Amino acid sequence: MNRKVEVLPDLPALIERSLSIILSKLSEAIEARGQFTIALSGGSTPKPLYEAIAAQNLPWEKIHVFWGDERYVPPNHPDSNELMARQAWLNKVNIPPQNIHAMPTLDGNPAVSAAKHEKELQEFFQVKALEFPALDVILLGMGDDAHTASLFPHTDALKVTDKLVTVGNKGDSQRITFTYPFINAARCVMFVVAGANKKPSLAQVFAPAADNFTYPSRLIKPQGELLWLLDAAAGDELAAASV
Numbered sequence: 001m002n003r004k005v006e007v008l009p010d011l012p013a014l015i016e017r018s019l020s021i022i023l024s025k026l027s028e029a030i031e032a033r034g035q036f037t038i039a040l041s042g043g044s045t046p047k048p049l050y051e052a053i054a055a056q057n058l059p060w061e062k063i064h065v066f067w068g069d070e071r072y073v074p075p076n077h078p079d080s081n082e083l084m085a086r087q088a089w090l091n092k093v094n095i096p097p098q099n100i101h102a103m104p105t106l107d108g109n110p111a112v113s114a115a116k117h118e119k120e121l122q123e124f125f126q127v128k129a130l131e132f133p134a135l136d137v138i139l140l141g142m143g144d145d146a147h148t149a150s151l152f153p154h155t156d157a158l159k160v161t162d163k164l165v166t167v168g169n170k171g172d173s174q175r176i177t178f179t180y181p182f183i184n185a186a187r188c189v190m191f192v193v194a195g196a197n198k199k200p201s202l203a204q205v206f207a208p209a210a211d212n213f214t215y216p217s218r219l220i221k222p223q224g225e226l227l228w229l230l231d232a233a234a235g236d237e238l239a240a241a242s243v
């Protein structure tokens with residue numbers, strides 16, 4: 001695992017740096033493999049990043065968009081991660097609809113939807129069961145409880161290691177989420193984290209020893225690159241420590 005931490009002075013600088021890294025990964029991927037695959041995170045932090053991507057002039061037909069997790073609500077529900085990304089980005093560009101690989105949430109049962117999405121991913125990446133394909137970039141946020149995607153502390157989702165997708169839950173709100181082994185198969189995992197409220201969990205995630213099931217972001221140790229992009233409010237103590 002090749003872990004890098006960058007602390008940017010504020011949210012606009014964090015978004016700008018995140019955009020420039022994504023654009024460079026995009027051109028590398030298209031050069032090498034003719035396409036770019038990215039999984040999006042939900043929550044509030046990435047919205048300005050998606051708006052910034054939408055303003056770029058990119059080869060949209062070569063870009064495939066996935067989500068690392070989704071709330072188990074219809075795609076027009078205000079909590080939907082898909083809705084947020086479509087409104088901030090995807091509805092504004094000419095990306096072919098078939099390049100948008102949203103997590104299904106209309107089967108009435110998250111386990112059914114997770115299994116359906118697993119098959120969709122296996123078909124897209126041409127892999128069999130127990131094979132973990134590498135996305136070019138997986139974007140992640142981190143909650144102030146150190147969850148990432150919908151891998152919440154002390155939940156069953158943290159024990160699933162033989163699937164790409166599983167059911168997550170935040171209390172009684174149901175989710176679908178990439179599993180941590182699937183996230184770890186990515187060429188590049190980018191955490192984009194802002195706000196002082198994330199500081200205590202970041203300290204535990206970066207601590208030499210802490211419980212992975214209490215701080216699930218610790219489970220993210222990709223074979224490829226691991227980038228932690230933080231604003232100063234979240235990461236100033238980490239920056240000082242790594243000096």
Ligand SMILES: O=C(O)[C@H](O)[C@@H](O)[C@H](O)[C@H](O)COP(=O)(O)O
Binds near residue numbers: 041042045081
């Ligand atoms: O579905 C979600 O909510 C996200 O995927 C989740 O993992 C998010 O990234 C964190 O909760 C951070 O959210 P904020 O960016 O809003 O702090």
